[in-house]
Amino acid sequence: MPTATNDSDGSDGIQIDLISGERMNELATMEKIRMILDGVHDGNIVILEEGLTPDEESKLIETTMAEINPDGFNGIEIETYPKGESSNSSLLGRIMGNDESGAKLTVIGPANRIETLHKDETLISTLVSRS
Numbered sequence: 001m002p003t004a005t006n007d008s009d010g011s012d013g014i015q016i017d018l019i020s021g022e023r024m025n026e027l028a029t030m031e032k033i034r035m036i037l038d039g040v041h042d043g044n045i046v047i048l049e050e051g052l053t054p055d056e057e058s059k060l061i062e063t064t065m066a067e068i069n070p071d072g073f074n075g076i077e078i079e080t081y082p083k084g085e086s087s088n089s090s091l092l093g094r095i096m097g098n099d100e101s102g103a104k105l106t107v108i109g110p111a112n113r114i115e116t117l118h119k120d121e122t123l124i125s126t127l128v129s130r131s
Contacts, residue, residue, distance in 0.1 A: 014045060014113075014128055021050030033060050037067065040076055040110050045128060051080050051104035060108075075111040079124045080104050 017039045024032055032052065037060075039046045052060060057078070068075050081104060107114075107124055118125040 014130060015043070017044050017046045019046065019048050021048075024048060024050060029056050029059060032056060033063050036060060036108055037063065037076075040108060041067075041073060043110055043113060045107065045109040045114065048106040048108070051106040073110075076108055077111045077114040077116065078106065078108045079116055079119055079126070080106040081119065081121060081124060 019035070027035065033056070036046050036048075051057075057080075060076075060078070064076050067073055107126065109126075109128065113129050115127045115129075116124065117127055
């Protein structure tokens with residue numbers, strides 16, 4: 001899986017997993033969810049090139065809720081935005097995740113490490129902590 005880390009100097013960096021739409025299309029729903037949650041459990045930020053379908057996103061949230069542990073895993077933070085205006089869906093439909101084109105970028109990370117500062121149709125601004 002392609003990753004970006006800042007550990008060349010031995011410091012504790014933040015790993016970012018960039019997952020292509022092609023790779024995600026090869027996987028079944030539960031394989032996608034497991035790959036995402038395994039990365040987030042490890043403290044990584046996961047970026048999906050094409051996002052998840054509304055059903056897959058619901059299953060991700062359901063699985064996450066079942067894995068939350070007060071002494072360990074705190075859950076996920078997830079933000080999605082459309083990649084372009086080529087879709088004919090309405091703004092409300094895209095916000096609610098009803099865009100059937102799947103043409104969206106999704107950022108997923110540990111709830112205790114990622115905080116969304118700003119989100120609009122063209123920008124997700126996030127603060128990521130190291131601990």
